[in-house]
Amino acid sequence: MPEDSPPRDAPPPTDEPQEPTEPTNPKKSAASPSIRSRLLALARVPVLLAGLAVTVLGFVRFVDVFQEIHLYRTVPTCATPAARPGALCxxxxxxxxxxxxxxxxxxxxxxxxxxxxxxxxxxxxxxxxxxxxxxxxxxxxxxxxxxxxxxxxxxxxxxxxALNFPWLKWIEFSVVIGAGVALVLAGGYLDELVQLVGMLAVTAAVTAVATAIGAAVLITVQWPLVISLAIGAALWLLAVYTGHRTIEES
CATH class of the missing domain: 2.40.50 (OB fold (Dihydrolipoamide Acetyltransferase, E2P))
Incomplete structure (x- = not known):
């Protein structure tokens, strides 16, 4: 067979122009988020808001205890010049x-x-x-x-x-604030929540213990409420940051 003759199995030449085929992009399917990832993204906001709401509730309980102890220490005795008419004594x-x-x-x-x-x-x-x-x-x-x-x-x-420390309320708001930290962290890591349940539980427990210790000091010392709340908020942010760094490094 001559070298310049076409192979027998080759299709006959055609003069019709062929449309160029689009190159396939293997990342195209991966770029579109799945339904699960979209749902997780939508769920992050309510979980984060729930964590903040729980934290606020814990701080409200802390304020109640703080003011209760302040009242015990400052309330005047009835029938004394310090007791105003109609006021609590x-x-x-x-x-x-x-x-x-x-x-x-x-x-x-x-x-x-x-x-x-x-x-x-x-x-x-x-x-x-x-x-x-x-x-x-x-x-x-x-x-x-x-x-x-x-x-x-x-x-x-x-x-x-006399010692009139409200121990049950103290334990209550410490646990609530610890749960608030865990919920906020859970909102940021919903896609890994199953793997992080144990770590979040430990974070909540450690935060609750630290909150109980710090709150006992603030309530006993009785600095102005604004200063005590500012210290508490700063320590809460530190707890969230520490939990975030622990999760990232694990």
Whole structure:
């Protein structure tokens, strides 16, 4: 067969122009988001908003406890110049010391008195050494009372503030704020939520413990509420950032 003759199996030549075929783009199908990714993107906003709402609720509970302790410390006694007409004030009731004892500690001693009231069960109070030494079983002391709670025990110039810390409310808002941090982080990582459930639970627990410790300090110190809230908000943002960095590096 001559070299310039066409092969037998080749199709006959045609003069009709052929349309150029478009090059296939293997990334085209991957570029269009799937339905699942779209749903996740839409769900991020409500989850983030839910996390912020839970956090705000926790801070509201913190403010309630903060103001409750502030009230206990600043409320005036009724029938005194500091008590304004019609304003909230604390009443005074007599109590009788029924028992006193010491509790040695590391380098210090705790002094306690048990006081009986006419309208309530007996209760123990921590007092100073001078207060402890000036009373004995049977001594009549004064109790400053607000809404049924003893705020202060006094005797001849000695004063001892009663501990009225709302422990349950304190635990409640600490857990709520920890859950708020976990929800905010979950909103940012919805596509990996199944793999991150354990880490988010640990983050919520650690944040709750840290919140409880920090809040106890702020409530006890009683700085102005605005300053306390600013510190709390800064620590919350730090918790979110720390959780974000932990997830990114895991």
């Amino acid at each position: 604390a009443t005074v009731e007599s109590g009788r010391v029924t028992e006193q004892w010491k509790e040695p500690g590391d380098g210090s001693t705790t002094y306690k008195l048990t006081v009986a009231r006419e309208t309530a069960p007996v209760r123990s109070y921590m007092v100073g050494q001078a207060f402890y030494e000036d009373v004995s079983p049977g001594t009549v002391v004064e109790l400053k009372i607000l809404r049924g709670k003893v705020l202060e025990v006094s005797y001849h110039g000695h004063r001892a503030r």
